[in-house]
Amino acid sequence: MDVAQIYKDANALLEGHFLLSSGKHSRYYLQSAKVLEDPKVAETLAIALAKMIQAHGIEIDTICSPALGGVLAGYELARALGKRFIFAERVNGEMTIRRGFEVKKGEKILVCEDIITTGGSALEAAKVAQSMGGEIVGFAALANRGFCKRIGSDVSAKPTCKLPNDAPFFALADFEFDIYEPNECPLCKEGSVAYKPGSRGN
Template structure:
């Protein structure tokens, strides 16, 4: 399964000048919503990810994702693993469980995202689950942005990765894009203006 080709075929591999949530700039952006809008494709991707996780020997009780981007990927992964699914939401800048969701003491989890960049949001959710008595065994994502080491792929870990060293990350593919500080961005130097992904339909 070639995740890069799938993103391109779905129009989810965007090229332009993007302002990332980290404040940095990039010429490329992965818009996972364009992939996950096709339920059969989302199901097949999750099944492939679940197979990778299962073959590793990891078995969990539940999957938890950060809202909103990770919800569809996490839900489909939970279905493929035949487990429960919940999601965390950011309230006043802090991740919380709402909507009656709870964590049982000792309940094991995988934290699932659509895309893992540095893993900051996933780590926040993991800390939340652990604080409520759960036990996070691993992390998962449809795609990895190249900062964190993926258990089932041959890539290296960068210093900016925030995920813990003792918990594996599973992913269907690894994307490595150049990311620039706003003050040292060649795209800005060429007169282009960075846009937030989704705020403009012209990505060419």
């Protein structure tokens, strides 16, 4: 499966001058919402990710995603795996699981995002599920931005990766782009102004 081509076909691999959630700048941006707006494409990607996870042989009871970006990817993955789905969301800046969702003690949970960059939001969701008694058995995403090491990839984890080393991370592809500090950004030096296309902070 050519995941990069799927993103390109959906106009989800954007080129320009982008302000990332980290505050850094990049020439490229992945917009998974554009890929997931087509249910058939979302299903195809989720099935491929589910097969990768099943091949690893881990036991899963529930898929949990951080809102908002991970919800569609997580739901489709849960559907492909035949598992329950819940999500975590920010309330006053703090990740929480509410809306009547419960986590049983020892419940095996896999945390799913649309894109994993450093894994910060996924880790926050995992910690909430753990605090409710859940056991985190792994992490998953449609795309890996190359900061964390996924199963089946030669890309090494960067120091900024926040995912734990003792839990497997599954993703369909790596997308490694140059990222710049604002004061070192060549696009800014050319006079371009960065804009934020993502959901957080918009």
